Amino acid sequence: MEGNEAVSDRNIFEYSYFPGCSVITTAWESNQSLMQLCQTLGLNLVELEDWNCCGSSSAFTIDPELGFNLSARNLSMADPQRPLLVMCPRCLHYLRKVHQVIRQDKTVRKAQERRWRRPLSPDLEIIHFLEVVVKLEPRSWKQGSLNGLKFMPYFGCTLFRRPALRRERYYQGEIDKVLAALGAVPVTQGLTTHCCGSFLSVVRPQMVSRMVNRIIQSAQMAGAECLVTVCALCQLNLEIRCTLENKLPVFHFSEILALGLGAKDYESWFARHLVDPRPLLWERGLIK
Structure with missing residues (x-):
């Protein structure tokens, strides 16, 4: 691709990727431009398999437990060996909020691990795309x-x-x-x-x-x-x-x-x- 030579020869960095509902539907253009941008920047995004809604405002408002479980399920599918990249600020907020509880409360973490039959890493890094760009100088x-x-x-x-x-x-x-x-x-x-x-x-x-x-x-x-x-x-x-x-x-x-x-x-x-x-x-x- 023609463009900025300063970023074209970078090594490939790999991230897990949580798109979120809005980014792949009403904001399809945001996701498509992100994919092209990541190719230019040398970023490989590995989309979470079978991800679900983070719970957003609706689930957390009507049924906080349901909202918590929705975000926890997504976190259980994230590879702890690589950062989890999120584009939507609202998704970022709920995933980080739930992860904060999981990190601080072992009882909650164990309960969620039993529910999803997968381990949840308290050390998982959850980042916004803007943070990644800033680190690229x-x-x-x-x-x-x-x-x-x-x-x-x-x-x-x-x-x-x-x-x-x-x-x-x-x-x-x-x-x-x-x-x-x-x-x-x-x-x-x-x-x-x-x-x-x-x-x-x-x-x-x-x-x-x-x-x-x-x-x-x-x-x-x-x-x-x-x-x-x-x-x-x-x-x-x-x-x-x-x-x-x-x-x-x-x-x-x-x-x-x-x-x-x-x-x-x-x-x-x-x-x-x-x-x-x-x-x-x-x-x-x-x-x-």
């Missing part, structure tokens, strides 16, 4: 490939802070640094960590539209041309619930990073967006 990559694209990094509330996991590192602000290393211009004066409404989008769409409009307007007022997020649900809400006349494109982090590193097979990703990003990218000379 993006400052050494080819500069200028994103041609000054002005973006607002949107972290949302889940990746930005989790009180129960406050000792875990979440790499706030790293979207800015990674994409700036490739020549994009971060605009950070907007509402980068305000909640997009999350699952309230289903039952209170009008309320979520007000929340989303405030976020988009803050980006526009700060001079951003687009938003970049690492959360599939945030990306969906920011597009589908925006009722402003002038909307902004909202990219998945994996899409814009893959593009910056020389991806060519991007048409199927951007065609799925509700707010077409191609005119902006064409104007910036990023696509043909």
Whole structure:
């Protein structure tokens, strides 16, 4: 693949991979761009066999035990010899939260091992894709490939802070640094960590539209041309619930990073967006 020579000759690093429900359905383009990006970066993702929903907000709210068991089952299938990579911040939160209990409470761990008839490693490393990218030292990559694209990094509330996991590192602000290393211009004066409404989008769409409009307007007022997020649900809400006349494109982090590193097979990703990003990218000379 043509692209960034600084990352093309890296050794292959292997990770277990938990896609999560949103990333392989409504955010299919996020998963596809991630696959292409990992090839460029020399990352081999081994998808968990027969994985299931992490429990998300619904199961943990209605039946916490069920939600716990769902996440624990996924953890039981992860090879402890390699890190478990997760793309969705919500999945990351629940998998880490359950793993924290399993690590600290031997009784719970033994009960889950009996339930699933598999061992659960208290030493399993669970990481977000953004953490992997940061460790690859993006400052050494080819500069200028994103041609000054002005973006607002949107972290949302889940990746930005989790009180129960406050000792875990979440790499706030790293979207800015990674994409700036490739020549994009971060605009950070907007509402980068305000909640997009999350699952309230289903039952209170009008309320979520007000929340989303405030976020988009803050980006526009700060001079951003687009938003970049690492959360599939945030990306969906920011597009589908925006009722402003002038909307902004909202990219998945994996899409814009893959593009910056020389991806060519991007048409199927951007065609799925509700707010077409191609005119902006064409104007910036990023696509043909």
